[in-house]
Amino acid sequence: MLEIQDLHVRFHGVDHEAVRGIDLQVADGEIVGLVGESGSGKTVTAMVIAGLLGASRAEIRGRILLDGADLLRSGVATIREVQGRDICVVFQEPMSAMDPVMRIGPQVEECLRVHTNMKKKERRELALQAMRDADLPNAEELWNKYPHELSGGMLQRVMIAAAILPRPKLLLADEPTTALDVTIQSQILALLKRLSRERGMSVLFISHDLNVVRKLCSRVAVMEKGRIVETADTEQVFYHPHSEYTKRLIAAIPTRRKIHAE
């Protein structure tokens, strides 16, 4: 479905590459985790896939195939079609990812307004349905509220509703649970898992939190300094890590014993 081949990214005015030749595949309906520490290049990778990083800011080489079509070599028109329809993104900070002076409802249905000729009522119905799918049973009530009136967890559900509304093939989730507290975190993870299963939607889940990845993903790619050092099934990565870096990452997960020891 999504296939990244030998992707290199170098920001203009910087000597070294932020992403140094990575290969990654995400199959239909699969949830793949992309983990690594800050600065390892995982967010840059996501930005390139989403089309948020243009040639004006960075030199990008390699191929990103979505169902066989190369996103890097298609024209602007195709990219705009793909963005917001086939690939949708959920960001880390739901509060800042929403327009603070626009009501919730119009923001959720925005991509339908842009990509389709649906009537207002149809759009509203679909958007409300997506919100209910994203565990927001009181969608009608939320429709006319502003982002500051909602909690972080609710906002993240709203963002997820907006992202799944056009029924994308791929959902890019860039640390969607990092800004949330632990109970909400697990609810959001369960939600993503259910949506992926119900809709056959692939998810590329970017995180630095191995515990979160372990709960959600079937496969994990570990990034270090712009390279993927290990790709394997989640359990294998956790129990039989290959690379030194992965071993150190796993050793860095705080456990009760370690915390008591300190």
Added chain:
Amino acid sequence: MRRGKRLNATELTGLILTVCMVLLAVMGSIWTPYSPTAMSAAAKFAPPGWLHLFGTDQFGRDIFSRVLCGMRTTVFIALCAVAIGALAGISIGALTGYFGGWADELLMRFNDALTAFPSILLALVFIAVLGFGKYNVILALGVAFIPSFARVSRAEFARHREMTYVKSARLMGASHGRIMFRHILPNTGSVLLPALVIGFNNAVLAEAGMSYLGIGVKAPDVSLGYMLSESQSYMMTAPWYVLCTGLTIVLLILGVSLIGEGLQKRGRA
């Protein structure tokens, strides 16, 4: 980000004052106690009284009626000038701030050059080229106001361009125009609104200044600035003339300033 909906004391005072002044200005265009141009040799320099609320001027014209008329002209000129300046300035600022690049550099350096001139001087050049009259004053002031609006809105658009909600709108496939005007513009309200209000005040003062210098409106049109410049010759014989005109300008500006100040406080909160 939560902002109170209730007006604070500053805004309330300003609002009441402004509404009163605007009502008077509107009244001036419908009804005045006397014709603003009717002369009366018998009533030259009559002091304020029941017959003439603000007294009369050197031709025996009723100052209150003239103040009402003048206020209408002044408010009209200020509103139009701000509208021109804001429309052009915010459009330029939006485009340059949002897109950046060399066009941004070029326009902003040009803007710096324009800012180097005092706006009244710039307006003076315009009048010299275009000639006198109410509409030329509007045009001159409007153009003179473009740089400041462009600067303020450019900074805001450049700041918001990098925010996640803009990226997210972009990802949903929203066009540049839609992002600029549907998403960013409403978010810049807390900065642009006070700028508009302050701009209005500056326009009132600039109009008064221009008329005072004799490059503003021409008779039979009457504006507050025009009256002020006329009244200074009779400051000793008819002090009510200059006082009533000057106080009207002060009250008009005070009201609007208070609103502006209240809005700014709100933006900071």
